Every structure is written in C-alpha cells, then in structure tokens.
Amino acid sequence: MAGSRTYRTKAIVLDKTKLKETDLILTLVDQTGRQIRAVAKGARKPGSRLAARCELCCEVDLLLAHGRSLDIVSQAELIAAPLGSQPTYELLATASAVAEVAERCTYEDAEDPFVYPITRAALAQLAPVDVAHQDLLVAAYIFKLLSHVGYRPDYSCCIACDDEHPTYFSAQAGGLLCASCAQGVPGCERVDANMAQWLEGLIALRFTELAASNIDPHTAARLLGLAHIWAATHLDCRLRALEFLLGR
Template identity: 65%
Template sequence: MASRTYRTVCVVLDKTKLKETDLILTLLSERGSQIRAVAKGARKPGSKLSARCDLFNCVDVLLARGRTLDVVSQAELLHAPLGVNPDYESISAASVVSDVAQLCCYEEAEDPFVFAITTRCLELLGRVVDQPHRDVLVAAFIFKLLSHVGYRPDYTACVSCSDPSLSYFSSSAGGLLCASCAATVAGAEPVDGSTVQWLRALLSLRFDELLSHEIDLPRSTMLLALAHSWAATHLDARIRSLEFLMGH
C-alpha cells in the first residue's frame, strides 16, 4: 500500500488565502511537477509555516496526500534566494519567473529542468542589483524555458523565406523575419543587428555568461518586451506580473 505521506524539495511559486488562517501553496517540486497543497494555520500570528513557505523560497516539505489537495505536515527552509529583505525590483522580477514557471509545469508531469532553471534564475536575481541585467535574466529565462517546453524561436534566418538578412521579430510568425516578409506580418517588431545578437545569446549563453556582458537599459527593455510577446503568444496567457514589470 502506498504511503500517505511523502517528502520533497520544492520552490514556492504562489500563495492563495483559504478560509481565515490557511493558505493554498503552489509548489514546483525538484522533479519538475506542480503540487498544490494546503498549509493549515499558516496565516496565524507567529506561524513558522508562513515564513518558511514564503514566495520563491526553496523548502523541504513533508506532505500528506489528500483527495483534492495535499496537506503540508512539515516544512524546513533550505534557501531564500532573494534574501531576508528583498527589494521591490527583485520581487517584481522574481514574480515573473514564478508565474512563467507555473505555466510550464503540471501535476503528475515530471521535468527536472523546470525546477533547475527556475531555482537558478531566482538565485541570480537575488544577487543582481542593476535593472538592465535583471531584465536580461528574466528575458533569458522566458526564452530558455519556453524553448525547452516546445516553443523555440528561429533565429537562424527569416522564418518565411530563409533570407539571412534579419531586421524584424514576430512571435506569431515564430522568430526573425527579413524586411520583405515582415511587411505582410501584422505586429512585426523592427530589430537592429545588436538586438538579433542578443536574442541569440539569450538562448545560447548560460545565465552567468549573460551577466558578464554589458548592456544598457533601452536594449534590455527591448529584449524583455520581445520575451513578453513570445510568452503571451505561445502560452496563450496574460502574464500580469510581466506587464507590471515592464510598466515600471
């Protein structure tokens, strides 16, 4: 007979209030599957569960299987990637990472890569202090994760005619376009050669390598906008945290 309890390492992606003192947690397990569980009494004053299971924290949890939602029996904090008192900008960026990860993980569907890339990005966001590199991290996370789950943009040549001269980006078309083909694609965004190089780098370079390159705010803002377009189009979802981040 299968055990009613199980232990796993998770990152907390979301919290929702339940009744007067409980929380529903959306967790990303180390195996890459999504878990929704009730943390009973987590909203009571002085509750240890509330602090340990705060957003973006990596926790070791003991869960009891339930009919609809599992129940958090124990939780031990392993790592708070944003630190004890994260700033407003870090929280805003981490919220985007959390929301996109939540859209790319599913119950009973294991994919360890989702956990690995999410925790690594959150960890780095806790160290980055300037807005341009924070934007680059978020944009790279979006393009890398969506490429992994099946939505990889084509940056090699024009997606319509294979012309190597690239000057537009279109999420609906699937990547980069030449000027001639872009004229027939609604909403195609003009991009210069440097932006094309950065788009390729977001996929080909590791997070640490991207952070070692200089980038200005207008360029990073453009990359984040293109990542937003890609995510909204292919996940077919409105990502409010990303809209909020771009508005500030």
C-alpha cells in the same frame, strides 16, 4: 496498504493564495518538475514558522500528505531564500515574473526535471544584480524555458524566405523575418543586428554569463518586452506579473 499517505520532496514556491482566516494554498514546482498545490494550515497565524519558510520563490524541503483535492503541508524546512530575508519591492516583482512563467509551464500530472534547476538557477542570480540585468535574466529564463517545452525561436535567417539578414522579430511567425516577409505578418517588431545577437545570447549563454554581461537598461527592457510577447503568444494567456514589470 497501497502506499504511504505522506511523501517528501524539495520544491520552489511559485505562488500563495489566502484560504480561510489562517491558511494558505501554495503552488509549488517540485524537484521532478511536477506542479503541486498544497494547503499550509495556520501559515498566516502571527509568528508562524511555516509562513517564513514558504515565502515566494523559496526553496524548501517539504513533508506532504496526500489529500482529496489538495495536498497538506505537514512539515517545511527552508533550503534557500534566493531573494533574501527582506527583498525589495522591485526584486519581488521581478521574481514574480519568473514564478508566473514557471507556473504556466508546469502541470500536476506531468513531470519535467528541467524546470526545477533552471528556475532555481534564474532566481539565484536576481538579487545581486541591477534592474537592467534583472530584466535580462527574466527574458533569458522565458526564452530558455519555452524553447525547452517546444517553442524555440529561429534566429538563423528569415524563417519565411531564408534571407540571411532578417530585421524583424515575430512571435506569431516563430522567429526573425526579413522586411519583405514581415509586411504580411501583423505584430512584427523591428530589430537591429545587435538586438538579434542578444536574442541568440539569451538562449545560448548561462545565467551567470548574462549577469556579468555589459548591457544598457533600454536594450534589456526591449528584450524583456520581446520575451513577454513570445510567452503570451505561445502560452496563450495573460502574464500579469510580466505586464506589471514592463509597466514600471
């Protein structure tokens, strides 16, 4: 035989889609950073243990069997449920935004070991904090992950003329711009010095430091909005979970 038909891996559940009457298609990111799509047969049956162990954003130890197009979940053991056993609607919406970005930044034929630990770390901080800090953590996750995959913003100065006092944020241009350079770039967002400092902190600070920081809801929501613009621009797609989160 060329190799075993089954394999074991740890993974985080990013999405679930109904299949037939009782099955689910799970979208996962495994510990290597590879995206996996697998069928959990019978997961929607009443009393199914598999369903409880494969809820959104749960970290699971899986035994999978290779299939023709989708792998098959043969066994699942729960490692961690960062959202708790009964997450609120608001917490689920916030976690869905993290999962959506992770799904857009992972691929079935490419490994990236950075994605798994950063996604796990972000999800672990969401449940204990208030809405403002949840917004802050999601924004930080977006900028950290996109910076890793090649879309790192430049906050050091105006990226067009090197002016040391930029006052506009532009996803299209790739970072901060001064007022003069921003005139020729559509979609720029005005930012003050405090907002520019926060934008730097989203990448530089750890999730635990951000969760303990002092931030007001308006600033956090604004940072989340800028993160959404950055992600939508560079991933070139609609991020519906993020849009829903911003529309609360």
